[in-house]
Structures are given as C-alpha cells and as structure tokens.
Amino acid sequence: MAAGMIALEHVSRTFVSADGGRIEALRDVSLTIGRNEFVTLVGPSGCGKSTILRIVAGLILPSSGTASIEGSVIREPRPETGIVFQAPTLLPWATVLDNVLFPLRMMNRMSPDSAERARTLLKLVDLAGFEGNAPRELSGGMQQRVAICRALVHDPDILLMDEPFGALDALTREEMTLELLRIWSERRKTVLFVTHSIPEAVLLADRVVVLSPRPGSIARVIEVDLPRPRSFDQEGSPAFQGAARQIRELIFGQRHASRAA
Amino acid sequence: MQAAQLEAPPRSRRALATAWRDAGVPTLATVIAFGVWEAACRLFDVPSYLLPRPSEIWTDTIEIGGTVAMHTLATLKTVFLGFLASIVISLPLAVALTTSPATAASVYPFLVWTQSIPKVALAPILVVILGANELPRVVITFLVAFFPLVISVATGLMSVPSELIELGRACRASKWSELVRIRLPYAVPFIFAGLKVAITLAVVGAVVAEFVNADSGLGFLIQTSTAFFKVPVAFGALIILSLIGVILFQAVVVIERIFFPWSSANSTAIL
Known part of the structure; x- marks a missing residue:
C-alpha cells in the first residue's frame, strides 16, 4: 500500500470515564487505506470502531501513535473528510x-x-x-x-460512515447498501464504513477490518474477492460465504475463547 | 338534503367535527358552568358579598368600565415589561449556564437562591430599595417569571444530539456559529415551552407586585374593591386577569405556529 490515503500507525486511545477510571478503547492499531478503497470495520460492540472513525475525522486525537491523511498528521477536523452518523440528525x-x-x-x-x-x-x-x-x-x-x-x-476525498444504516429496517437497509455502492461507483471516494452487519461488511468492502473486543485491536484484515458491481445475489457465492465465515469465527470464536479463559 | 350531506367530502366533515370538539365543546361547557353558578346563587339566595352572581359581576364591572380598562392597561404594562425583562435576561443567562460547567456551578446557586425567596416577602423590601414606582413591580414580575424560562432554554441548548455538535466541529465551526446555527435553533421548541410558562407566571407576578405597591392595576383594584365589599368588581377583575393569562398564552402559541411551524409540529405532544 504505497498510495496510502489514510494511515494509522500504532494508534492507541484511552478514555477517562466520569468516575476517574481509565478505559482503553484502542490498542496499537495500524492500518493503511488506499485511495478510493472501500474498507469496512466490523467487531463486537464497544471495540472502538467508532473511535477509529472519529480519529480519522479529527474529532478525537489518539493517545499515542499517529493518524494521517496523505502523509499529514490529523490534528483537527479536515475538509477532506465527510461524515455520516447512525441517525440522520x-x-x-x-x-x-x-x-x-x-x-x-x-x-x-x-x-x-x-x-x-x-x-x-x-x-x-x-x-x-x-x-x-x-x-x-x-x-x-x-x-x-x-x-x-x-x-x-x-x-471530500474521504467518506466516513458510522453505522449509517443501523437504524433502518432490514429491507431499507439492503436497498441503501446497494444505493451506496451505486453512489460510490459514480463518485469514487475512499470510504471507511463501520457496521455491525457481517453481510453488509462483506458486500460493500474491498477489505474488511475485523476488530477484537476491548481494547480494540485489529484481529485480521480480510480481502473480499468478489467482482463488482456487487449485488445481494452474490451472498450465495463461495467467496462471500468464506469471507463471512472467517469474520464470524474471528468475532464469536474470540468471544467463546475469552469466556473459556 | 341528506344526500348533499353524504356527498360532502369526509375531510371537511372531519374538520368540522374537530372544530366543534376544539372550540364548540369548551365554549358550551363554560356557558353551562356560568348558568349553573347563576341559578345556584338565585336558588339559594347567596349574598353577593360572599359569592356574586355572574350577572351582577357583569353589570357592576361594566358600570365602572373606564376605570377597569385603565387598571387592565396598567397590569398589562407590568406584565409585558416583566416578560420582556425575563426574555432579555434568560436567553444570555441560559447560554452562559451551558457554555461551561464552571459557569453553571457558579450561577446555579444564585438562580436557586432567587427562586427560594418568597416573592411576596421580597416585594415590600424592593419597594423600599427601588421606590414606589413601576420598577419594583417589573422586577417582581421578572423574578416570578424568568426561572422556568432559563431552565427550559438551558435544557434546549443541551439537548442537541451529539452528532450535530460533531458535525459542527467537523466543519470547524466556531463556538459562536455552533450556538447560532445549531444550538439556538434546536432549542426553539424548548424556548417556547418556557415562554408559555413564563407568560402565565408574569401575570401572577404582576398581581403580587400590585398587591404590595400600586395605585393602579387589577391587583390594586381587587384590594380596594374588597376593602369596600364591592365583591362583584373584585370577581370581575379576577375574570379579566384569567382572560389575560389565557389570551397571552395563546398569543405565544400562535407566534410559535406562525414563525416556527416545525417547532410546534414537533412539540404538539408536549404542550
């Protein structure tokens, strides 16, 4: 990834909660996202997906490590980014x-x-x-x-989406997923998309970044080898199934493992 | 004729039914209540210094109509000035309260303190300090009316979804444009909820002030007329006061509907 649009290098972030306790949201996250790449972030609740997004948006600064856009360190919100939240607000x-x-x-x-x-x-x-x-x-x-x-x-060159379809009903959600792919095909942007939905993550992405539970760190990055333009018909294909199964194992396998420990 | 009625579009008939329910029924209920009052007073021969008949109230009040109008205008003046002072002071105060926890912590005790003082007890002291004129009346009206306004404006300013604030920050908006373009417009339904409470309280405050220090106003009229056992006139003043309260409240509602239709559409469930 020489043409890194977004680069996170050893990014960690710790929050101080209201009662003075320290919550480690992210630990040593390194990730490079290429220009016009579509990357989705999946992981269990509270694994710091939104924190990564807000660090790229410049709304939160990392506690350690650096986040940069086209080589310049993100210190404040930048005009190169556009953001969509879960609620339309x-x-x-x-x-x-x-x-x-x-x-x-x-x-x-x-x-x-x-x-x-x-x-x-x-x-x-x-x-x-x-x-x-x-x-x-x-x-x-x-x-x-x-x-x-x-x-x-x-x-903006970069579109940051924080579970944008999370509040929608299942049918509208599928429709919007395809809609987003269509918009992306017409207006190429670098997209960082946070979601809870594994099928959504696979269908949209060039690469799916799977995060481990808190403190969030990258469990694995999965390349999605599906031809574009994509549609929900591809859900049955072996490539789709394989990617989805890997993600599921990474998320739930870890959960079972941590419970056993 | 029946056929014509059936052919009338159901929409307008429904509108008619709503109008009847919203305006017709309350009016009818009020007329009946006054009728029962009148009939009961006549039937049991209640002396007018205890409970005057509505007809007596009407004739006695109309008889000194000019004087009553003068007193009404005096009260309205106090209500308006006090209400205006509430708005002018509450808005910046609420903004200050919400800008930082430190200002909130330093201002809140004073706010609660002003509210814990009984205004009726404060009124004579204010008259001594400020003199026997309009000023202490306006100050008392303000003190009675402003608190709920400050609280609701502050609540409104704080109720902006955090995403909108983040969006503002993502656009690198200054604190000022965040306030003017996001927080204040967002607080409009809350501001109007506060204004509705404040305008009704302003009427109460004005009367309290007039009880203590006034040579005119409906509160003054009630005091002087009861002193001379002219109870029907006191009742007349009381009815005018409640009418003022209702009309001013509705005026605020209408202003909100005209200038901020989205606000009243969102807040109909609350008020």
Missing part, C-alpha cells in the same frame, strides 16, 4: 436542500453554484423534487440519503 427547521448545504454554510464555503451542486447530489440519491420538503416529511431511509448528500456536498 438533519436540522428539523431547515429544508432538505438547506440541510445538504449546511456544511458549506458552516465552513463559509458557499458559492453561487453550491445550490446546483446540492441538487445534483439529491438527484444522485433519487431525491430530486424533495429539495423544499422538511426532514420530518421524509422516511428514515430518505433522511439518511439526505445525510449522505450532506457528507458529500463539500466534495
């Missing part, structure tokens, strides 16, 4: 269009063609015609699509 008082434009307004980067850009993005996610609607008039899936547009509006 749209502004209830603003229209769909204004929600998409919100990051540009906050960054003071509004330009005459910004609105047109936002409209194009909304069209990309099949939400043309909803520009003037209020977020509450949209379904959960549609709201999350607006949130994706909001993350893309400043044309």
Whole structure:
C-alpha cells in the first residue's frame, strides 16, 4: 500500500470515564487505506470502531501513535473528510436542500453554484423534487440519503460512515447498501464504513477490518474477492460465504475463547 | 338534503367535527358552568358579598368600565415589561449556564437562591430599595417569571444530539456559529415551552407586585374593591386577569405556529 490515503500507525486511545477510571478503547492499531478503497470495520460492540472513525475525522486525537491523511498528521477536523452518523440528525427547521448545504454554510464555503451542486447530489440519491420538503416529511431511509448528500456536498476525498444504516429496517437497509455502492461507483471516494452487519461488511468492502473486543485491536484484515458491481445475489457465492465465515469465527470464536479463559 | 350531506367530502366533515370538539365543546361547557353558578346563587339566595352572581359581576364591572380598562392597561404594562425583562435576561443567562460547567456551578446557586425567596416577602423590601414606582413591580414580575424560562432554554441548548455538535466541529465551526446555527435553533421548541410558562407566571407576578405597591392595576383594584365589599368588581377583575393569562398564552402559541411551524409540529405532544 504505497498510495496510502489514510494511515494509522500504532494508534492507541484511552478514555477517562466520569468516575476517574481509565478505559482503553484502542490498542496499537495500524492500518493503511488506499485511495478510493472501500474498507469496512466490523467487531463486537464497544471495540472502538467508532473511535477509529472519529480519529480519522479529527474529532478525537489518539493517545499515542499517529493518524494521517496523505502523509499529514490529523490534528483537527479536515475538509477532506465527510461524515455520516447512525441517525440522520438533519436540522428539523431547515429544508432538505438547506440541510445538504449546511456544511458549506458552516465552513463559509458557499458559492453561487453550491445550490446546483446540492441538487445534483439529491438527484444522485433519487431525491430530486424533495429539495423544499422538511426532514420530518421524509422516511428514515430518505433522511439518511439526505445525510449522505450532506457528507458529500463539500466534495471530500474521504467518506466516513458510522453505522449509517443501523437504524433502518432490514429491507431499507439492503436497498441503501446497494444505493451506496451505486453512489460510490459514480463518485469514487475512499470510504471507511463501520457496521455491525457481517453481510453488509462483506458486500460493500474491498477489505474488511475485523476488530477484537476491548481494547480494540485489529484481529485480521480480510480481502473480499468478489467482482463488482456487487449485488445481494452474490451472498450465495463461495467467496462471500468464506469471507463471512472467517469474520464470524474471528468475532464469536474470540468471544467463546475469552469466556473459556 | 341528506344526500348533499353524504356527498360532502369526509375531510371537511372531519374538520368540522374537530372544530366543534376544539372550540364548540369548551365554549358550551363554560356557558353551562356560568348558568349553573347563576341559578345556584338565585336558588339559594347567596349574598353577593360572599359569592356574586355572574350577572351582577357583569353589570357592576361594566358600570365602572373606564376605570377597569385603565387598571387592565396598567397590569398589562407590568406584565409585558416583566416578560420582556425575563426574555432579555434568560436567553444570555441560559447560554452562559451551558457554555461551561464552571459557569453553571457558579450561577446555579444564585438562580436557586432567587427562586427560594418568597416573592411576596421580597416585594415590600424592593419597594423600599427601588421606590414606589413601576420598577419594583417589573422586577417582581421578572423574578416570578424568568426561572422556568432559563431552565427550559438551558435544557434546549443541551439537548442537541451529539452528532450535530460533531458535525459542527467537523466543519470547524466556531463556538459562536455552533450556538447560532445549531444550538439556538434546536432549542426553539424548548424556548417556547418556557415562554408559555413564563407568560402565565408574569401575570401572577404582576398581581403580587400590585398587591404590595400600586395605585393602579387589577391587583390594586381587587384590594380596594374588597376593602369596600364591592365583591362583584373584585370577581370581575379576577375574570379579566384569567382572560389575560389565557389570551397571552395563546398569543405565544400562535407566534410559535406562525414563525416556527416545525417547532410546534414537533412539540404538539408536549404542550
């Protein structure tokens, strides 16, 4: 991985809890993500997946080790990243269009063609015609699509997604997974995607990073050798099954092992 | 005729039914309540200095209509000034409370302290300090009304989802634009919940102040008229006071619906 877009080198992170106790969230995580690569992070709850994401976003600094984007160390949030959370968290008082434009307004980067850009993005996610609607008039899936547009509006190189489909129902979730692949095929970005769902992790990713329970560290990185464009039909293929089984063993095997210990 | 009724779209009939339920039923219930009151007073021959009949209240109050109007305006002035002071002071205070734990820890004791002092006991002391004029009345109205407003605005400012704050930080927004573009708009439903409580309390505060120090106002009118056993006029003033409370409350509701439709749509379940 010479063309490392994101590089984590021996990153550890410890939090101090309210009662003064120390919680080690991440221990010695090293990971390089190439330009336009799609990497998913899976692991049990509380293994520090979101912490990795927030370190790349510049929202949290590592306790030790370094995180960098294109060779420059991340010390604060950077314009190269866009972020999507589990909840759409749209502004209830603003229209769909204004929600998409919100990051540009906050960054003071509004330009005459910004609105047109936002409209194009909304069209990309099949939400043309909803520009003037209020977020509450949209379904959960549609709201999350607006949130994706909001993350893309400043044309970041890196898209960080923290369980973006976790709050959606199973059917909408599959639909959104394919939707995301379609968006990614049209607008190539480096994507770091946190999820709890093993099939989702495999179907989306070039590489799946499996994390061990707290303190989170990388258990294994699995290359997903499936042709693109992907679809849920591939779930039956041996390559898919093999990758999914490996991930499952890594996550549940460890759990059983730790219980036995 | 029946056919025409059946052909009417169900939507408008439902709207009619809701209007009847929302406005018709309460009005009818109020009219009946006053009717029962009137009938009971006549039937049991209750003397008017104990419980005047609604008709008596009406005629006696109308008789000195000009004076009553003057007193009403005086009370309204105190209510508005006190309410305005509550808004002007509560908003920055709530912002200060939420900016850091240190400011919260230093300001909260004073807030709770002002609330634990009985305003009725404080009123005469304020009159001595501030003089027998409008100022102590406004200060008392403010002291009665502002606390719930501060608390609800502070709650609103703190209730912003952490993801939105992170989004703001990811856009490298300053503390100021985080406040103006995220926290304050997010707090609008909470601010209005607080305003609704504050406006009703402002009426209470104004009357408390007028009891202690005033030469006009509905509180003053109640005191002077009861002193001369003109109980129907006191009741008249009481009814006007409750009407003021209801109308001002509804005014806040209407302002919220007009200027912040998304806010009232989100908060209808609460208030």
